[in-house]
Amino acid sequence: MDVREKAAQHAASYVNIKPRTAFQMKSYLKGKGYEEDIIDDVIEQMKEYHYIDDYQFAEMYFAYGFEKGRGVSRIRRELAEKGVSSDTIDMVYEDLEEIPDEMEMAMAIAEPIINGIDMDELDYDARQKLKAKIGRRLMSRGFNSDVAYKVIGRLVK
Numbered sequence: 001m002d003v004r005e006k007a008a009q010h011a012a013s014y015v016n017i018k019p020r021t022a023f024q025m026k027s028y029l030k031g032k033g034y035e036e037d038i039i040d041d042v043i044e045q046m047k048e049y050h051y052i053d054d055y056q057f058a059e060m061y062f063a064y065g066f067e068k069g070r071g072v073s074r075i076r077r078e079l080a081e082k083g084v085s086s087d088t089i090d091m092v093y094e095d096l097e098e099i100p101d102e103m104e105m106a107m108a109i110a111e112p113i114i115n116g117i118d119m120d121e122l123d124y125d126a127r128q129k130l131k132a133k134i135g136r137r138l139m140s141r142g143f144n145s146d147v148a149y150k151v152i153g154r155l156v157k
Contacts, residue, residue: 003034004042007029007039010029010034011029011043011051012046014028015046015052019060020052020057021052021054021057021082021083021084022047023084024083025046027083054085055092057082058088058092059096061082061084062075062096065142066105069105069141070141070142071106071142071147072093072099072102073143073144074142074143076089102147103150103151106138106143106147106150109138109141110137111155113130119157131152131156134151134155134156135149138151
């Protein structure tokens with residue numbers, strides 16, 4: 001078995017575990033010690049057979065992220081970290097058939113934080129701490145500050 005076949009086998013095993021981006025595959029094969037030209041050939045072959053497809057990967061990742069209650073900003077950032085180009089991310093986002101309402105998602109995440117808390121009994125400092133807690137939770141989930149402020153405004157009066 002020559003080096004190219006061995007690299008293709010490693011690539012097939014890697015992508016068989018779960019979907020990967022071209023960037024992830026390149027990093028993996030580099031870590032295995034393969035040369036750049038072999039890596040590029042293997043990745044092109046994987047793309048031809050649709051074993052690697054960054055567009056399809058991004059579509060699945062958006063669906064996964066929405067299912068997990070993540071905001072668009074976080075999903076976009078995570079896709080970029082996985083090596084998906086910003087153009088591909090933009091194209092996929094524009095082509096999505098269903099985009100959950102971010103306000104509804106954010107409200108669903110924030111409401112449990114205030115369950116059982118009587119807003120009338122909170123002093124100014126406690127109210128500020130509660131606002132900060134909601135804001136941190138929403139921002140960590142990838143919701144932009146506009147959405148976070150609107151949710152805080154609705155929930156903490």
